[in-house]
Amino acid sequence: MTKNLPECYTCKKKPAVTYRRIDGRYLCKECFSKWVSSIVRKTVSQKKLFERNDRIIVGLSGGKDSTVLLDILHKIERKYPSELIAVCIDEGIANYREDGLPIAEKIAKNLDVEFHLFSFKELIGYSLDEIVERSRELQEKLPSKGETKIVKHGPCSFCGVFRRKALNIAARKLNGDKVATGHNLNDVTQTILLNLLRGDSNKLLRGELPPEKTHELFVPRVKPLQAVAERDVVLYAFYNNLTYHTTECPYASKMGRSIS
Numbered sequence: 178m179t180k181n182l183p184e185c186y187t188c189k190k191k192p193a194v195t196y197r198r199i200d201g202r203y204l205c206k207e208c209f210s211k212w213v214s215s216i217v218r219k220t221v222s223q224k225k226l227f228e229r230n231d232r233i234i235v236g237l238s239g240g241k242d243s244t245v246l247l248d249i250l251h252k253i254e255r256k257y258p259s260e261l262i263a264v265c266i267d268e269g270i271a272n273y274r275e276d277g278l279p280i281a282e283k284i285a286k287n288l289d290v291e292f293h294l295f296s297f298k299e300l301i302g303y304s305l306d307e308i309v310e311r312s313r314e315l316q317e318k319l320p321s322k323g324e325t326k327i328v329k330h331g332p333c334s335f336c337g338v339f340r341r342k343a344l345n346i347a348a349r350k351l352n353g354d355k356v357a358t359g360h361n362l363n364d365v366t367q368t369i370l371l372n373l374l375r376g377d378s379n380k381l382l383r384g385e386l387p388p389e390k391t392h393e394l395f396v397p398r399v400k401p402l403q404a405v406a407e408r409d410v411v412l413y414a415f416y417n418n419l420t421y422h423t424t425e426c427p428y429a430s431k432m433g434r435s436i437s
């Protein structure tokens with residue numbers, strides 16, 4: 178892959194390993210990683226995502242986005258008195274989350290970041306599998322099509338809503354000031370397009386505002402990877418030898434796109 182690539186545009190010392198599409202320059206893996214970190218640093222600073230002393234709760238699923246998020250925030254925030262706390266939410270999805278939990282715990286341990294595990298069952302009273310089963314039973318009992326307004330929700334709709342709620346409850350229990358999630362540029366762009374199609378100007382504007390505590394029980398959420406493209410998240414993980422959870426969720430084939 179690297180055979181025909183020129184030397185790194187930035188350091189002019191090492192052989193390049195990747196092509197930066199935004200400006201057509203070739204970079205070595207170290208300069209590429211520094212560039213990705215600098216995008217996150219700029220987002221944090223321009224959008225005023227954190228205060229100096231924040232207790233930052235990082236939603237760590239063990240997937241590529243949250244793994245890269247924790248790695249970069251760990252590099253950025255060690256210069257500040259802020260604290261990073263990793264929180265993993267076990268949705269209760271059989272044959273899926275069991276594999277991801279030890280990976281998430283190990284990621285936090287390798288960075289010496291405090292790690293906490295919470296579950297839907299513990300915080301909400303039901304696992305996602307139970308919610309999906311209950312929803313199926315209820316839908317079978319609902320009147321047939323045409324008689325009333327029946328809105329069918331897929332597993333991902335429940336999962337998205339309850340995961341945000343669970344993270345908020347966990348953040349409050351841990352006295353967190355902000356909840357950081359691993360949404361990348363692709364996720365944020367999809368959300369903007371969906372909000373545009375829905376004509377939801379409030380949600381469109383919200384993305385541009387600094388994080389705000391809109392309710393006393395709400396811990397503001399931030400997306401430090403919002404300017405990093407998914408492709409660059411994957412490359413960052415690869416060049417930094419980050420191990421992450423790659424098993425596909427059994428509900429993924431029913432995945433719609435919930436607005437976050």
Ligand code: SF4
Nearest residue numbers: 332333336426428429
């Ligand atoms: S695919 Fe859907 S159900 Fe599975 S973890 Fe993602 S959002 Fe949750």
